[in-house]
Every structure is written in C-alpha cells, then in structure tokens.
Amino acid sequence: MNSEPPIGDDLQRMLVTMKQNVLERAAPRRRRTRRTGIVLTVIALLAVGTAGGGVALGLIPTAPSPAPEPTASATSAPSRTVTPSSAPVVDDPTPIPTPTLTAPPYAAADWSTWTVSADGVGPATLGSPAGADDAALRAGFTPAAALVDDTGTVIYPYGCPNTDARIWEGTGGARVVELTTGGTVGTVIIELQGQDGAPARQLGPTTGEGVGLGSTLDELRAAYPGLAQTRQGAVGGTLDTTWAIASGDRYIVFQVADGVERVSRVTVSSTSEPVIDYCS
Structure with missing residues (x-):
C-alpha cells in the first residue's frame, strides 16, 4: 500500500473528486451546512499540507521569497594580506649626487660652518637684493677697502x-664675493687671497658632500661621479680648469688650480662657466 501523499495530477484529480462528492451530497438539501464549510476547510488544509500551500486551488497566496544573499564569485579578487618585513621596500634607482639644497644652521662669524649649496654660500644667497646680506656678512667679514683718487x-x-x-674679506685671506645684476645677487664666490694657487688643505665652507676650498680633484670626482669639466686652458690669464655640478637651473663650479690639482675657488651661479676675473 502506497503511503505517500498524492502529488501533481493525482492530487488535482483527488481534490476535484472530493469537491464533486461534497457538492453532490449537499445539492438535494439546497442549503449550505456548517459541515460543508468544515469539509471545504479540510480540503484546503489537506492541499496546504500536501503541496506547501501554493497548489491548493490558489486558496492561499504565496509571499515573495527574499533575495538570496550575495556570494563571492570565483572571479572575485582574493583578500590581500600584508606581511611586515624587516625593511621597507623601496625603488633602487642609480644614485645621482646633487648639491645640498637646504643649508643647515651655521654661525655667521665662522665661515667654516657655512654650507655651499645651489642657493648660495652661508648668508650670501642668490636672488637676495643687493645689501640684504650685509648685516650677516659683517659678523665675520668687512667690506674690501675702497679705491680712492688723489683727492x-x-x-x-x-x-x-x-x-x-x-x-668681503675675512681673516687668513678668506674672501666672499657677491656679483649683482639689476640690484639682485646673481653669483656668489668664495676664495682665499694671498695663496699661491690653492690652499694645501681643505678649509672654509663645504658642500653637503664635504668638498670645498683645498679639496683635491680626486675628492671632487669621488663626491660627484657626474662632474663635468666646463673649462680648460688659458682663459682669463690662468691655466686653471673648472668643474661643474648642476641643480635645476643653477650650478656649483669648482675652479681647480693648475699644477696643484686642488680647488682654489667655488662659484654658485646660473652658469657652468662663470667669469674668472670678476673685477674687470
């Protein structure tokens, strides 16, 4: 004996048969009894219990099903896990030495604490109005003696x-020169007077890479692998050579004395070939 409830067409036929039987029995009486309502209710409940409520002659409406929860598809990007390392990952470009752009603090009266940069040397700065640096320079330097006539x-x-x-002149032959153009400082020079060619050792202001007056040509090349020679030969009555490094549209130029291969002058300006005789 099949104990499974009817489904599909069998269920439909059973329901129709039961309904017809009920109506046939109720017809001679020409009245609706309470029993008929009960039977119909039983039929409806049977249909609901058997077919889940949606098949029973449309007696009970079906509520809309909620939308399924979204699930990650096979093509979704996997979550990224960051694992700390012992050192940060950085690009590894070929190092290109450049002049120091920001000078550290210095003492105006001690030029050995000054820094040579693309902005100037110590308190003598490119772009400043003529005379604006005088107060700081006077801390360790005095204006060169004026030239007067017989009167x-x-x-x-x-x-x-x-x-x-x-x-501007300081002790031991130290000299700072500002060349102005249109009332603005366009070139700064440092050098030593009373020396034959160049000092025998490094002294005075240095670049951020540690070179300055008295540095050897080998030290200069080691500090700046991209160093470019901009002048060689008898120019301005000297056989000195000049070597330049660029920073934007400015240059730091090292004049190397002939025969001693040491830096005798450092110039900061907008040209890689500054004048040799700035007084002419």
Missing part, C-alpha cells in the same frame, strides 16, 4: 672696477 674721492667702493662686485 680722496671714492672711485670703487669695494676696491674693484666692477661696480657690481661686492667684496
């Missing part, structure tokens, strides 16, 4: 025919 009239305030040259 005592000052011909050249800084002892130089080039009126755009502002020369």
Whole structure:
C-alpha cells in the first residue's frame, strides 16, 4: 500500500473528486451546512499540507521569497594580506649626487660652518637684493677697502672696477664675493687671497658632500661621479680648469688650480662657466 501523499495530477484529480462528492451530497438539501464549510476547510488544509500551500486551488497566496544573499564569485579578487618585513621596500634607482639644497644652521662669524649649496654660500644667497646680506656678512667679514683718487674721492667702493662686485674679506685671506645684476645677487664666490694657487688643505665652507676650498680633484670626482669639466686652458690669464655640478637651473663650479690639482675657488651661479676675473 502506497503511503505517500498524492502529488501533481493525482492530487488535482483527488481534490476535484472530493469537491464533486461534497457538492453532490449537499445539492438535494439546497442549503449550505456548517459541515460543508468544515469539509471545504479540510480540503484546503489537506492541499496546504500536501503541496506547501501554493497548489491548493490558489486558496492561499504565496509571499515573495527574499533575495538570496550575495556570494563571492570565483572571479572575485582574493583578500590581500600584508606581511611586515624587516625593511621597507623601496625603488633602487642609480644614485645621482646633487648639491645640498637646504643649508643647515651655521654661525655667521665662522665661515667654516657655512654650507655651499645651489642657493648660495652661508648668508650670501642668490636672488637676495643687493645689501640684504650685509648685516650677516659683517659678523665675520668687512667690506674690501675702497679705491680712492688723489683727492680722496671714492672711485670703487669695494676696491674693484666692477661696480657690481661686492667684496668681503675675512681673516687668513678668506674672501666672499657677491656679483649683482639689476640690484639682485646673481653669483656668489668664495676664495682665499694671498695663496699661491690653492690652499694645501681643505678649509672654509663645504658642500653637503664635504668638498670645498683645498679639496683635491680626486675628492671632487669621488663626491660627484657626474662632474663635468666646463673649462680648460688659458682663459682669463690662468691655466686653471673648472668643474661643474648642476641643480635645476643653477650650478656649483669648482675652479681647480693648475699644477696643484686642488680647488682654489667655488662659484654658485646660473652658469657652468662663470667669469674668472670678476673685477674687470
């Protein structure tokens, strides 16, 4: 004996047969009894219990099913796990030495604490108005003696025919020169006076890489592998060579004295070939 409840067409036929039987029995009486309502209710409940409520002659409406929860597809990107390492990962470009752009603190009275950068040397800075650096420079330097005529009239305030040259002199032959153009400092030079060619040892201001007056050509090349020679031969009455490094549109130029292979002058300006005789 099959104990499984009817489904599909069998269920439909059973329901129709039961309904017809009920109606046939109720027809002679011409009235609806309470029993008929009960039977119909039983039929409806049987249909609900058998077919889940959706098949029983449409007696009970079906509520819409909730949308399924979204699930990650096979193509979803996997979550990324960051594992800390002992050192950060950085790019590894070929190092290119460049001049120091920001000078550290210094003492105006001690030029050995000054830094040579693309901005100038110590308190002498490119782009400053003529005279704006005077107060700081006076801490360790004095203006070069003026050149006067027989009547005592000052011909050249800084002892130089080039009126755009502002020369400052310190102890031991130290010299700082500012060359102005249109009232603005466009070139800064440091050198030693009273020396034959160049100092025998490094002294005075240095670049961030540690080279300056008295540095050897080998030290200069080691500090700046991209160093470019910009002048060689008899120029301005000297056989010195000049070597330059660039920083943007500015240059730091090292003049190397002929015969001793040491730096005798450092110039910061907008040209890789600065003038040799700045007083002419």
